[in-house]
Structures are given as C-alpha cells and as structure tokens.
Amino acid sequence: MKQTVPIISFVGYHNSGKTTLLLNVIDELMAQGISVGVIKHDPKGKARIDEGKHDSSLFYRQGAKEVALISLNFSAIKIRGNQKLKKIVAFFDDVDIVLAEGFKSDSSVSKIWVESEEDHLNDLSEINPIIALVGNQDYGFGCPVFRANQVEELAELIISHAKLA
Numbered sequence: 001m002k003q004t005v006p007i008i009s010f011v012g013y014h015n016s017g018k019t020t021l022l023l024n025v026i027d028e029l030m031a032q033g034i035s036v037g038v039i040k041h042d043p044k045g046k047a048r049i050d051e052g053k054h055d056s057s058l059f060y061r062q063g064a065k066e067v068a069l070i071s072l073n074f075s076a077i078k079i080r081g082n083q084k085l086k087k088i089v090a091f092f093d094d095v096d097i098v099l100a101e102g103f104k105s106d107s108s109v110s111k112i113w114v115e116s117e118e119d120h121l122n123d124l125s126e127i128n129p130i131i132a133l134v135g136n137q138d139y140g141f142g143c144p145v146f147r148a149n150q151v152e153e154l155a156e157l158i159i160s161h162a163k164l165a
Contacts, residue, residue: 005037005092006162007085009100009111011127016116018101021134021148026099028155034164037095039088041102085109097162110161112154131161 010018010025026036060067060078068077077091085103092098103109104127111127115135130143132154138145146154159165 005089005095005098006164007089007098007100007109008131008158008162009041009085009103009106009109010114011102011104011111012114013116013118016114017134017148018114021114021151021154022099022101024151025155025158028151029097029099029158032155032159034097034159035095037089037092037098039085039092039098039100041085041100043102096164097158099158112158114148132157 010022012018022038026038029036066077066079069075079088085100085106086108089098100109104111107128110129110131112132112134113127113130115133115137130141132143133139133141133145134148134150134154135145136147144157146157
C-alpha cells in the first residue's frame with residue numbers, strides 16, 4: 001500500500017512570484033527524476049476548467065456534486081464545496097510529491113513563504129508550519145532562507161523534507 005503523498009505549498013501575497021518559483025522548482029525536481037503533481041488554490045473562485053456548453057459544464061450547472069472530465073490529453077474533476085487539500089491529493093496517487101500554491105490556513109500542510117516587496121511580517125504563526133522563506137530577509141522565524149534564484153538548494157530542502165531521497 002502506497003504511503004500518503006507528501007504535500008508542500010508555496011504561499012505568499014499576491015504577485016510575490018509564487019507561480020514563477022513553483023515552475024522553476026518543478027523543473028528542478030523533474031530533472032532529478034521526481035514526479036510532481038500540482039494543485040492551485042483559488043479562494044476567490046475565479047479559475048475555470050471549462051466554459052460554455054461542454055457536457056461537463058452542463059452536468060455541473062445541473063447540480064451534480066462531482067463531475068470528472070477525462071480526455072486524451074487532459075482530465076479534470078470539479079467537486080462542489082470547499083474541499084480539503086488532503087481529499088484532493090488522494091487523486092494524486094502516482095506522483096512522488098504534490099506541490100501546491102496557496103492554502104495558507106491549512107495547518108496540515110508544510111509551507112514555503114515567498115516574500116513580496118510589500119511584506120511586513122511580524123508573525124507567521126497562523127501560516128505554520130513554514131519550512132523555508134524565499135526572499136531577502138529571514139524575519140527571525142528560525143527556518144532556512146533562500147533567494148528566488150536558489151532553485152537547486154530549495155529543491156534539495158523539499159526532497160529532504162518530503163523524505164524523497
């Protein structure tokens with residue numbers, strides 16, 4: 001029986017560089033032979049998987065609780081309600097690690113804080129557990145600090161934390 005897939009989420013304020021950093025880390029992990037799944041949090045409900053008159057969209061609008069779309073090159077699942085990250089990760093059973101973007105308040109997920117220019121952090125306790133900071137200062141939170149260009153080093157921390165090596 002396969003163990004639970006480790007999850008590490010990249011969190012920070014809007015336009016802090018989370019997506020760019022995440023893309024670079026994905027490349028680095030994949031270059032090291034690690035298979036990666038990704039989940040993005042959309043707390044404002046603006047993301048769309050399907051639009052228009054696709055059957056999956058029609059079924060969902062009709063009130064179906066869960067709708068899956070499986071095609072040759074892409075599959076997606078829509079589930080009504082605010083789901084827990086751990087429930088969604090259960091679908092990611094053939095990757096080594098799941099990297100997420102968002103989920104600041106989910107205390108069950110290890111996080112990497114990506115600093116923005118507007119950061120004035122005094123307390124990250126509501127965002128714990130934080131395993132690393134990416135930015136220009138350490139804020140004294142007792143975790144490793146990386147610059148955005150230290151992708152290899154950050155990937156090594158992720159590998160170590162997720163016990164992938």
